[in-house]
Amino acid sequence: MGKGIDEWIDLDKRHFIHPTSSLKQQQTEGAAHIFTKGKDIYLYDINGKKFIDxxxxxxxxxxxxxxxxxxxxxxxxxxKLAFSSCFSTFSNEPAIELAEKLASITQGDLNAVFFTSGGSEANDTAYKLVRHYWILKGEKARKKIISRTKSYHGVALGATSATGLKPFRDFTNSLAPDFCYTDHLSAKSLRDVIEKEGPETVAAFIAEPVQGAGGVHIASPNYFAEVRKICDEYRILFIADEVITGFGRTGTYFGMEHYGIVPDIVCFAKGVTSGYAQLGGVILSKSLHEQLIELSTDTLFHGYTYSGHPAACAVALKNIEIIERENLIDNAEKMGKELLKGLKQLELTRGIVGATRSLGLMGAIEFVKHKESNEQFEKPIAPLIVKEALAKGLICRAVVFDSQDTIVLAPPLTINENEIEKIIEIIDDILITFEKK
Incomplete structure (x- = not known):
């Protein structure tokens, strides 16, 4: 006889420490939902309840x-081959094939891939590689990494230190040194930070094409072109964190395509396997790769046990095949327009919606107490709206960092127009209720 729900919850409380969760809430309330099945854009919990993911x-x-x-x-x-090491120049067919595929779908001269197990490792790898590059170039002082406020780059030590969301940095009392922050939407601020720190001390600038966990913040059309010029002017490497925005999420293969920018390094993860296997990595420009080869005199002392994992790479190849075969990037672009239309309707008709925004299938709704004055609620209501949505079978996410009061959305790229309308309808019903209170 199988375990009952109470037994599963008790075991969860006793043995499973949940990531990015309230330890006290887990102990007092138990697991919010124990999911047992997923199909298309839907998840089903142990009680058989259906949710739009x-x-x-x-x-x-x-x-x-x-x-x-x-x-x-x-x-x-x-x-055939579940795992084999890629250290000491050992290799395997899926890793080689995936590296070639990634080189073919990224923009410009992005060409060579280092594999990791996920996004945090990808970002940490990028920081180490750019610092190693400058050591090889004889410019050892170039070690600072500049990131943006409201950015999220992961929770490994370097990735945490680069993250612009202060609560993640406050979690630990010993951050990695040589990380600086610039205003998330101001190219002038980047120049000011570079000048303040000293250009000769800066190794790289890192940015998400669209800031995801920080609240789906979208830069102005010219922002990244200006940033690229500034980086080139000061000989600073430009890293694009495409962990969330890659593989069709914004309606293009990679988010930076919207801005016509080719970074020196791209960090990727998440959508490369659609979560079916743990995989991430960094893609280097041909120029950067060739310089590393030319200047290197010793072993590249960086690598993870699962770098180039054969089974994960095989899953990624099939995932990318499906994205292309089913035209999911085009669908993300089309359904993104439908999502934006629905969000703007909420902004127009609901008094507590201060602003909405989206790019492709990444969207955000900001809440205010009074739209005219932009006055915020004394306590953010986004968590309450997320809780109500969950009760109605909709999974979304609250962002309350840096005085924000926002919910964010990022449905699967397979979503259709009727399902977009259903999401907007559920949120609208909740907002009507809140406005009556």
Whole structure:
């Protein structure tokens, strides 16, 4: 006889420490939901309740849940070769094939791939590689990494230190040194920070094309062009954190395509496998890769056990095949317009909606007490709205960092117009209730 729900919750309380969760809430209330099944944009919990997964779980289930093709790809690869090391120049076919595919779909001369197990490792790898690059170039003072306020780059030590959301940095009392922050939407601020720190001390600038966990903040059309010029002027490497925005999320293969910018390094993860396997990495420009080869005189002393994991790479290849075969990037662009239309309707008709924004299938709704004065509620209402949405079968996410009162959305790229309308309808019903209070 199988375990009952109470037994599962008790075991969860005793043995499972949840990431980015309230430890006290877990102990007093138990797991909010124990999911047992997923299909397309939907998740089902242990009680059989159906939810619209309007966050693609963690911005990553791009092709939707329950794709048997990916399970088959993993099974077939595991049956042949589940794992082999890629240290000491050992290799495997799926890793080589995936590296070639990634080089072909990224913009410009982005060409060579270093694999990791996820986004935090990808970002930490980028910081180490750019610092190593400058050491090889004889400019050891170039070690500072500049990131943006409201940015999120992961929770490994370097990634935490680069993250512009202060609560993540306050979690620990010993951050990595040599990380600086610039205003998230001002190119002038970047120049000011570079000048203040000394250009000869700055290794790289890192930015998300659209800031995800920080509240879906979208830069002005010219921002990244200006940033690229500034980086070139001061000989600073430009890292694009495409962990969330890659693989179709914004309606293009990679988010920086919207701005016509080719970075020196791209960090990726999440959508590369749609969450069906743990995989991430960094893609280097051909120029940067060739310089590293030319200048290197010793072993590249950086690598993870699962770098180039054969089964994960096989899953990624099948995932990318599905994205292309089903034209999911085009669908993200089209459904993104429908999402924006629905968000703007909420902004027009609901007095507590201060502003809305989206790019592709990344959207945000900001709440205010009084729209005319932009006065905020004494206590953010976004968490309450998220809780009400969950009760109505909709999973979304609250962002309350840096005095924000916002919910964000990022549904799978397979979503259709009727499902977009359903999401907007659920949120609208909740907002009507809140306005009556």
């Amino acid at each position: 309007a966050m693609s779980s963690l911005w990553n289930v791009n092709i939707g849940h329950g794709r048997e093709e990916l399970a088959k790809a993993a099974f077939e690869q595991m049956s």
